[in-house]
Amino acid sequence: MKATVYVTIKQNVLDPQGSAVQGALHTMGFEEVGKVRVGKYLEFELDTTDRSEAEARLTAMCEKLLANTVIEDYRFELEG
Amino acid sequence: MKFAVIVFPGSNCDIDCYKAVEDAIGQKVDYVWHTATDLSDYDCILVPGGFSYGDYLRCGAIARFAPVMNEVVKAAAAGKYVLGICNGFQILTEAGLLPGALLRNNGMKFRCHNTQLEVVNNNTAFTNQYAAGEIINIPIAHGEGNYYCDDATLAELKANNQIVFRYAAGTNPNGSLENIAGVSNKQGNVVGMMPHPERAIDQLLGSEDGKRMFTSILNAWREQHGAAINS
Numbered sequence: 001m002k003a004t005v006y007v008t009i010k011q012n013v014l015d016p017q018g019s020a021v022q023g024a025l026h027t028m029g030f031e032e033v034g035k036v037r038v039g040k041y042l043e044f045e046l047d048t049t050d051r052s053e054a055e056a057r058l059t060a061m062c063e064k065l066l067a068n069t070v071i072e073d074y075r076f077e078l079e080g
Numbered sequence: 081m082k083f084a085v086i087v088f089p090g091s092n093c094d095i096d097c098y099k100a101v102e103d104a105i106g107q108k109v110d111y112v113w114h115t116a117t118d119l120s121d122y123d124c125i126l127v128p129g130g131f132s133y134g135d136y137l138r139c140g141a142i143a144r145f146a147p148v149m150n151e152v153v154k155a156a157a158a159g160k161y162v163l164g165i166c167n168g169f170q171i172l173t174e175a176g177l178l179p180g181a182l183l184r185n186n187g188m189k190f191r192c193h194n195t196q197l198e199v200v201n202n203n204t205a206f207t208n209q210y211a212a213g214e215i216i217n218i219p220i221a222h223g224e225g226n227y228y229c230d231d232a233t234l235a236e237l238k239a240n241n242q243i244v245f246r247y248a249a250g251t252n253p254n255g256s257l258e259n260i261a262g263v264s265n266k267q268g269n270v271v272g273m274m275p276h277p278e279r280a281i282d283q284l285l286g287s288e289d290g291k292r293m294f295t296s297i298l299n300a301w302r303e304q305h306g307a308a309i310n311s
Contacts, residue, residue, distance in 0.1 A: 009183075013183065013228060014183070014186065014226075014228075014255070016183065016184045016185065016186050016187075016188050016226070016255070017184060017188065020188050040137075065137070065141060065142075065145070066137070068138055068141065068174065068181055070173075070180065070181040070228070070229070070230075071181045071183060071228055
């Protein structure tokens with residue numbers, strides 16, 4: 001099974017990287033750009049066929065290591 | 081009194097911490113590798129700065145699962161003194177030993193210069209040799225030192241007097257919440273800070289204001305143990 005995990009800074013926490021990217025895009029003439037959030041994208045190969053078990057295990061991975069839930073949100077998708 | 085300086089792959093302030101203990105207070109100090117599983121010999125654990133595990137994923141995120149961290153958690157629970165400096169502070173927040181988290185500096189720059197720090201709480205094992213409100217000169221060197229916590233946590237920090245250091249008004253280098261530069265746990269035996277007191281123990285290095293953090297720790301330990309002056 002393939003999993004993709006997305007980790008982003010929480011909406012109510014300032015994302016300095018996102019702000020810098022937004023500023024650069026504005027400078028380049030992309031005025032239509034609103035709020036930008038920079039995050040992480042992770043791909044996993046999971047050795048399981050049990051979808052609900054995979055979800056539970058991925059949630060544990062996100063809570064323990066992949067995201068710092070003080071400042072970050074996470075979500076994931078499963079394929080296969 | 082015996083100090084441990086934890087060394088992770090990528091630590092780079094471990095020697096500074098070791099020398100600071102030797103030079104400032106002349107106490108016993110050992111380097112302890114991240115795979116160690118026993119810290120029972122030590123009275124104070126220093127978690128030094130650097131880029132543990134390359135800062136991969138998030139600063140401190142991987143280091144906090146190193147074997148030695150279980151022992152640091154135990155030492156903290158036993159009331160021993162634990163001081164995390166810079167990357168060490170990030171590791172202690174990731175480990176849940178200290179509240180909050182460190183975000184990327186608001187200016188996106190790695191800031192490396194001296195700062196004026198206000199000693200907010202001088203009633204800790206780490207700051208008892210300073211005056212309350214005293215301004216001290218301590219260097220910083222970090223890219224992710226922008227302290228953040230939610231409103232409820234901030235209220236709790238204030239209620240329990242857990243804000244130990246702030247950057248002096250108007251000099252906040254990284255956008256940290258309420259100019260916070262260092263915090264303690266509720267019990268006061270664990271402190272984390274972004275500035276580097278171990279780099280400020282001699283006037284030749286630009287400041288010796290960090291020296292009193294080490295004399296504070298020794299002083300607190302002696303008071304706690306009723307120890308003789310030279311032990």
